[in-house]
Amino acid sequence: MKKENADEVSNHPRSGGNGEGGVAVASRTKLQETRHDTYAEWDSETTILAVKAALAERHSVTMIEATESAPQRLLEVQPDIVFNVAEGLRGASREAQIPAILEMLGIPYTGSDPVTLGICLDKARAKEILSFHKIPTPAFHVISSLEELEHSSVEFPSVVKPLHEGSSKGILDSSIVRSRKELADQVQRVLNDYAEPALVEKFLPGREFTVALLGNDPSLVVFPIVEIRLDKLPKNVNPLYSYEAKWVWDQSDHPVEMYDCPANIESDLERRIKEICINVFHVLRCRDWTRIDLRLDENGIPNVIELNPLPGILPNPDDHSCYPMAARKAGFSYNAMLNAVLDAAIVRYGIA
Ligand SMILES: Nc1ncnc2c1ncn2[C@@H]1O[C@H](COP(=O)(O)OP(=O)(O)OP(=O)(O)O)[C@@H](O)[C@H]1O
Ligand SMILES: [Mg+2]
Numbered sequence: 001m002k003k004e005n006a007d008e009v010s011n012h013p014r015s016g017g018n019g020e021g022g023v024a025v026a027s028r029t030k031l032q033e034t035r036h037d038t039y040a041e042w043d044s045e046t047t048i049l050a051v052k053a054a055l056a057e058r059h060s061v062t063m064i065e066a067t068e069s070a071p072q073r074l075l076e077v078q079p080d081i082v083f084n085v086a087e088g089l090r091g092a093s094r095e096a097q098i099p100a101i102l103e104m105l106g107i108p109y110t111g112s113d114p115v116t117l118g119i120c121l122d123k124a125r126a127k128e129i130l131s132f133h134k135i136p137t138p139a140f141h142v143i144s145s146l147e148e149l150e151h152s153s154v155e156f157p158s159v160v161k162p163l164h165e166g167s168s169k170g171i172l173d174s175s176i177v178r179s180r181k182e183l184a185d186q187v188q189r190v191l192n193d194y195a196e197p198a199l200v201e202k203f204l205p206g207r208e209f210t211v212a213l214l215g216n217d218p219s220l221v222v223f224p225i226v227e228i229r230l231d232k233l234p235k236n237v238n239p240l241y242s243y244e245a246k247w248v249w250d251q252s253d254h255p256v257e258m259y260d261c262p263a264n265i266e267s268d269l270e271r272r273i274k275e276i277c278i279n280v281f282h283v284l285r286c287r288d289w290t291r292i293d294l295r296l297d298e299n300g301i302p303n304v305i306e307l308n309p310l311p312g313i314l315p316n317p318d319d320h321s322c323y324p325m326a327a328r329k330a331g332f333s334y335n336a337m338l339n340a341v342l343d344a345a346i347v348r349y350g351i352a
Contacts, residue, residue: 022060023342024079025051026070026086026098026109037243040167042087043313050315054335055083055342066098074105080351082109083342085310092164092196093118095310110345112287112309120284121164123199123306133283135276136303138202143187157203159240160186162194166308168243170194176203176238204303206296208241209263211277212311212326214289214337215344220281222274223326227263232256252318259320261329273302280304288344291323313338 027048043051048063055061064073066086074082082102088094096114103114112120119125130137142163143149157178162170170190177183183200190198208228214221230239233256234249250256263270277292284290284307291311294302314321315334327337346352 023055024062024064024077024082026064026066026082026084037169040169054338071101084109084111095121108349110288116285120307120309136301138303140201142197144197149187154200159201159203161199162190163197163199168246171242173237173242204295204297208295210322211292212323213281216348224262224329226322226326227260229258232258261325289341
């Protein structure tokens with residue numbers, strides 16, 4: 001994928017409040033930069049404008065920046081519904097912030113509610129729920145300090161990642177650890193760089209898939225499965241869909257072709273993966289859309305790594321954004337895909 005330029009992320013276009021209803025797009029915004037990957041989760045202006053253009057095919061659209069002024073702007077604009085792509089401003093429950101405000105104001109919006117968004121961003125909380133429902137997910141520890149790490153019984157190899165980030169932030173080629181020393185180094189890096197606990201997970205060695213879902217019962221659709229072909233990564237790197245794999249090595253002028261959609265898998269495995277994903281969608285109470293990442297364990301059993309109720313949606317197919325990729329394979333153009341998400345929410349609220 002092409003890395004979004006930090007400068008592109010700022011200054012999303014705003015339009016004046018007119019109290020005319022219609023659809024509002026609540027999008028992400030720019031904070032003080034602290035690290036090279038600070039903006040990796042946020043949509044570029046290109047993406048935000050593509051979302052606006054898609055919805056404008058059928059609706060009048062007002063853009064609302066997801067900042068502290070958003071509540072006031074929402075009151076001024078009074079949209080009929082909000083197309084929510086806001087990553088939120090800060091903290092572990094950031095993705096829940098705008099939806100919580102929308103709930104308070106009684107404004108309908110696309111996608112999952114604040115509870116689901118908050119739980120899914122905290123990967124350990126989501127895994128606790130998956131485990132309760134006996135959905136396979138790798139064994140894990142949440143480590144908040146090096147002292148705590150000393151008392152943990154971590155198996156090797158493991159993967160060390162920040163507890164509540166996305167877009168592979170903090171997941172580097174070095175994040176697979178095979179010794180206590182590597183484990184301590186990676187935990188220390190996560191604690192230092194992200195000021196949040198580290199999630200230490202048993203490493204799943206098998207094939208990797210990501211699955212996009214659209215709609216709600218009784219019309220929930222599972223799009224064709226995408227396989228992340230880890231065997232196509234550069235030689236001598238670890239089999240991880242890491243930050244480097246997503247944003248550094250795969251560039252438009254020298255793309256890493258590591259996506260098969262539909263995945264080339266036996267029908268039994270395909271059925272099993274789709275069953276698991278529908279189950280995950282239900283137990284986490286997802287709405288309208290979501291993308292679920294899975295990997296096979298050493299016995300070939302699909303395990304859920306994490307889920308993204310606010311999936312990435314880069315509009316340019318060359319950028320290899322998996323939700324739009326899977327939707328395209330199912331016959332949805334980018335614009336049709338976004339309008340289908342909006343329609344799912346409209347039907348769910350019964351506000352057609
Ligand atoms: N337990 C694990 N075993 C094997 N590989 C893993 C494991 N956890 C993460 N990975 C690898 O790291 C990648 C990124 O992990 P994860 O999906 O948790 O990060 P993310 O930042 O939330 O991703 P996204 O970009 O989907 O938001 C996975 O796609 C996978 O390749
Ligand atoms: Mg992921």
